[in-house]
Amino acid sequence: MAESKEEDVKLGANKFTERQPLGTAAQTDKDYKEPPPAPLFEPGELSSWSFYRAGIAEFMATLLFLYITVLTVMGVGRAENKCKSVGIQGIAWAFGGMIFALVYCTAGISGGHINPAVTFGLFLARKLSLTRTLFYIVMQCLGAICGAGIVKGFQKGPYERLNGGANFVNHGYTKGDGLGAEIIGTFVLVYTVFSATDAKRNARDSHVPLLAPLPIGFAVFLVHLATIPITGTGIQPLARSLGAAIIFNKDLGWDDHRILWVGPFIGAALAAVYHQIVIRAIPFKSRS
Numbered sequence: 001m002a003e004s005k006e007e008d009v010k011l012g013a014n015k016f017t018e019r020q021p022l023g024t025a026a027q028t029d030k031d032y033k034e035p036p037p038a039p040l041f042e043p044g045e046l047s048s049w050s051f052y053r054a055g056i057a058e059f060m061a062t063l064l065f066l067y068i069t070v071l072t073v074m075g076v077g078r079a080e081n082k083c084k085s086v087g088i089q090g091i092a093w094a095f096g097g098m099i100f101a102l103v104y105c106t107a108g109i110s111g112g113h114i115n116p117a118v119t120f121g122l123f124l125a126r127k128l129s130l131t132r133t134l135f136y137i138v139m140q141c142l143g144a145i146c147g148a149g150i151v152k153g154f155q156k157g158p159y160e161r162l163n164g165g166a167n168f169v170n171h172g173y174t175k176g177d178g179l180g181a182e183i184i185g186t187f188v189l190v191y192t193v194f195s196a197t198d199a200k201r202n203a204r205d206s207h208v209p210l211l212a213p214l215p216i217g218f219a220v221f222l223v224h225l226a227t228i229p230i231t232g233t234g235i236q237p238l239a240r241s242l243g244a245a246i247i248f249n250k251d252l253g254w255d256d257h258r259i260l261w262v263g264p265f266i267g268a269a270l271a272a273v274y275h276q277i278v279i280r281a282i283p284f285k286s287r288s
Contacts, residue, residue: 037126045131054110055135059143061102061114066147066243068098070165077162092224100217116140116238121190121268125276137238144243152247164248167232167241169256181230182263185223189235190271192219234260
């Protein structure tokens with residue numbers, strides 16, 4: 001009887017064999033087709049208004065993100081004690097809530113990246129052309145600089161006194177601690193972005209696109225809760241960290257800047273590799 005069941009299992013396994021090369025995304029003709037990878041260069045984008053509109057959307061979203069979050073950080077810093085402010089939890093909610101709102105607003109225009117690490121990770125997964133990737137990162141950086149600049153323009157005295165919302169490794173932590181926190185924090189964020197925007201999942205579950213900003217914003221919230229005490233939470237190289245450092249422009253804002261660039265880019269690359277090769281790949285099966 002046992003041998004009969006084993007034969008049935010083998011028959012079922014061999015009846016439905018994999019027809020795709022190993023390492024490609026698993027899919028069926030029923031509900032989903034894997035989109036082709038984005039070309040490395042797409043000159044036609046440069047003559048399209050939608051391309052520039054997407055860049056403007058990234059600029060404005062990053063500007064608003066920096067404006068709200070830097071003001072929140074300053075509000076906590078200037079309070080007499082943490083009980084008279086929103087505290088670390090409030091800062092984390094401000095970052096996560098703004099990402100939730102801004103991704104919801106811009107996802108249909110630019111994809112709602114608002115973070116060079118996210119853009120870089122999606123580029124490695126061939127979801128974006130190099131042309132669009134570089135344009136997005138430039139616009140995100142300009143938006144971050146302008147957002148921090150508006151805060152300084154409104155409150156120059158408190159801005160200088162409260163370190164301008166700049167990121168740095170806090171006292172009691174090593175640079176290695178800061179690097180590890182940035183790598184893992186960015187990995188969590190970018191992996192969540194990949195999972196929440198997975199086109200195959202969207203094809204099966206029509207409610208997912210509407211909910212995509214929620215897990216992304218919540219991931220930002222949780223990462224901030226964990227890493228604000230270590231680095232103030234960067235996970236946004238060349239935008240959040242760079243914008244605040246340029247406007248603050250003091251040694252404290254630049255001392256640990258390499259960590260705030262290298263860590264997020266490593267974390268984004270690891271998330272892209274993990275999602276594309278491990279999560280989306282066809283599992284190996286013996287054909288013997």
